[in-house]
């Protein structure tokens with residue numbers, strides 16, 4: 001079962017999403033920002049967390065009516 005959690009990169013402190021046991025996960029993932037290997041205990045897919053400290057919902061483009 002896939003699990004995920006959010007945490008900072010140990011190198012550049014970039015906010016990352018750690019997705020475990022998903023397609024493409026590896027045991028030595030690299031930070032998408034600083035490209036340094038992040039030590040993990042399970043196969044993990046690292047993704048940049050773009051939600052920011054105060055998440056704001058992405059507004060969908062309004063359709064012209």
Ligand SMILES: [Zn+2]
Nearest residue numbers: 009012031034
């Ligand atoms: Zn990093």
